[in-house]
Amino acid sequence: MYLVANIETEICAATSCKLCTQYCPEANTILYDNEAGQDKGLKYGSAYVAVDRCKGCAQCVWVCDNMAKHNAIKMEMIDQIGDTALTENVTYGEKTSSAVLANPVRGQV
Amino acid sequence: MSLDYVKFTPGFGKFMPKEYRDMVEHGPFGKKVSVSQVGTFKEILEEHPMCAGCAMTLFIRLAMVAFPNPEDTITVGTAGCGRLAISQAAIPFVYGNYGDQNGVASGLTRGLRLRFGDKPKDVVVMAGDGGMADIGFAQTLHSWFRKEKFTTIMLDNEVYGNTGGQESGMTNRNQVLKMAPLGKKFEKMDMLGMAKVAGCAYVATVVPNNPRRVESVIKKAVLVAREIGPSYIQAYTSCNIEYAIPTDKVLEDAKTVETDRYKFTEYITDEAKEYLSQLYGYKEYLPKPAAAVEKQ
Numbered sequence: 001m002y003l004v005a006n007i008e009t010e011i012c013a014a015t016s017c018k019l020c021t022q023y024c025p026e027a028n029t030i031l032y033d034n035e036a037g038q039d040k041g042l043k044y045g046s047a048y049v050a051v052d053r054c055k056g057c058a059q060c061v062w063v064c065d066n067m068a069k070h071n072a073i074k075m076e077m078i079d080q081i082g083d084t085a086l087t088e089n090v091t092y093g094e095k096t097s098s099a100v101l102a103n104p105v106r107g108q109v
Numbered sequence: 110m111s112l113d114y115v116k117f118t119p120g121f122g123k124f125m126p127k128e129y130r131d132m133v134e135h136g137p138f139g140k141k142v143s144v145s146q147v148g149t150f151k152e153i154l155e156e157h158p159m160c161a162g163c164a165m166t167l168f169i170r171l172a173m174v175a176f177p178n179p180e181d182t183i184t185v186g187t188a189g190c191g192r193l194a195i196s197q198a199a200i201p202f203v204y205g206n207y208g209d210q211n212g213v214a215s216g217l218t219r220g221l222r223l224r225f226g227d228k229p230k231d232v233v234v235m236a237g238d239g240g241m242a243d244i245g246f247a248q249t250l251h252s253w254f255r256k257e258k259f260t261t262i263m264l265d266n267e268v269y270g271n272t273g274g275q276e277s278g279m280t281n282r283n284q285v286l287k288m289a290p291l292g293k294k295f296e297k298m299d300m301l302g303m304a305k306v307a308g309c310a311y312v313a314t315v316v317p318n319n320p321r322r323v324e325s326v327i328k329k330a331v332l333v334a335r336e337i338g339p340s341y342i343q344a345y346t347s348c349n350i351e352y353a354i355p356t357d358k359v360l361e362d363a364k365t366v367e368t369d370r371y372k373f374t375e376y377i378t379d380e381a382k383e384y385l386s387q388l389y390g391y392k393e394y395l396p397k398p399a400a401a402v403e404k405q
Contacts, residue, residue, distance in 0.1 A: 021148035022320040023360065025166040027155065027173070032148030047148060057162025058357035066361070088127060092135035095149050 003075040004054040004104075005030070005061065006084065011072035012046040013037025019068045020047050020060040029053040030060060031085070034096040045096070050087045051078060051104050078104050112139050112180050115199065128155065132199050138180045144171060144324045153179055157194040162356025164363055165264050165346035168317040169194045169235065172262065175327035176200075182231040182331075183221075185214045187245065189237035190271050190348075191264045208245030210236050211252040211261060218259045229335045232259035238279035239269050242298050246278070253307035253339045260334045262327075262342045263300065270348035281370075286351060301374070304341040310381040311340035314374045318363040322373060329377075332389060337381045345371045 007020070013036055024030040029050050036046035049060075056075065064073040085099035088108055102109040115138050117125060122133075131151040142150055154173045159166045169191060176182045185203045186192035187210040196202040205213035214234045221230040241249050241263045249261065267284070269275040274287035278298040285292045304312045311333040313326045323344075330340035347354055347362055354362045367373070377385075377394075386394035 018145065018148065022144055022171075023167065023318075025159075025161075025163055025170060027152040027170050030148060034149070053156060055161035057359070059162055059167075059360055062357045062360055090131075092131055092149070092151055095146065097135075097149055 001077045001079050003056045003058075004051040004078050004081065005049045005056070005058065005073050006051075006076045006081055007047050007049060007060075008072045008074070009036055009046040009048075010040065010042070011070055013040065013042035013044050015068075015070065016044040017068045017070065018047065019063050020073060023063045023067075024060055025057065026053055026055060028087070031090060031097045031099070033098045035098065048085045048099060050085050050090060050099070051081065052086050052088075115180060136199065137174070142174060144174055144320045147174055153199040154194065155197045155199070157197040159190060159194050160350055162349055162359050163190070163346075164317055164349070164359050165191055165266060166194050168264065168323065168344050168346045171317060171320050171323045172233075172235070172327050173198055173200075175324040176231065176233070177328055177331055178229065178231060181229060182233060183217060185210050185217065185232060185234045185236075187236045187240040188271070189240050189264075190266070191235055191237055195235050205236075205245075208240060208248060210234050210240060210245055210248070211257075212248040214259050214261075215252050215255065215257040218257055222258075231331050231335065233262065233331060234259060235262045235264060237270075237277075238263055238265045238267060239277045242278040242300055250303060250307055253304060253309055253341070256308060256338045258334050258336070258338060260327075260330045260340045260342070262330075262344060264346045265343055266346050266348040266351075267297075268348050268351045270351050274351040300341075300343060301376075304339075305376055308338065309341045309376075310334075310338035310378045312343075312374075312376040313341075314343045314345070314371060316345045316363050316367040316371050316373070318360050318367060319373075326375070329385060329391065332385060333377075333381045337378070337384055 021030045034045035083101035090099045135151045183201045188207045218232045276289040276293045283292045334340045385391045
């Protein structure tokens, strides 16, 4: 098993920094959902990781901890991460994207 | 080389892979996108086999987002790590034989100008320090002396990363590498100075730990190359394998190197400055309004 990045929505949606989306070396991997915080009563959207594209470099963790100082990203084992975003379940909208969460080992919802 | 090129043939859309459909429907083609919007649209760069945490990949990704007209852009590369990612984007990629990339781009630019006239078609060369400063040195410099109108971007990782860590012309003096155990005996080549001497209209150094600056520099370089003359960007993109940088410390290294020896510099000719401020309204190039004169 291997490590992938996991973003805590509650912490991420409290601010609108979006730094990790800009610093990830992989394209289309850290995506942003403008409505992620709404149902939890938070002001902003949240970044999320399409874990099937994540190579586990942890650059986003460094950016979130040291540049943004939010500590919202942790590296977790792919089989213990719970339901998460996968590229096949991501839909793009007008200036946003969202994903139906699914088990990364089993795949499609 | 046009918007039609990235559309589906009628009736075939539903058979296309999801990534391709997303790219056509939600990609940056025909729209204005910026680095601050990444994560909300489908980027043209796709999955690629470059190492995890590679700073070069980060730079290439930001560059692909920053291209002013991706649907009218062709990239040219050569052997080296960079082409592994550049060739995985949804824009045409031409592979120049090792060292030939600036020669190939010269012909390509001239051909495109003959075929399409004034309609801008951007040619962007992205190659490593070995391909540009060592093996392709003559062709790079000659293309600048000939004032060929395209952008040259050096992905400077200061080593031959793809072949086991030999020193390149851009490696720093005394740097010990796996295939340079006694350390390099010569200084790093001054490609920026040579670019200015050879007549580049826009020259800049950049480190990818500031995405918005990368975006602005790439946009300016590509726009200047459309009308004024050659432009050159030298980007520090560390090799975390050959320089043994832990992947989560790559940006820390970029920050240290930026403050230490790779400061952001920008050189622009007066002609290019005027062109950018008049046509594209770049704020930093607009003349400042004269201060109000106090009445006596």
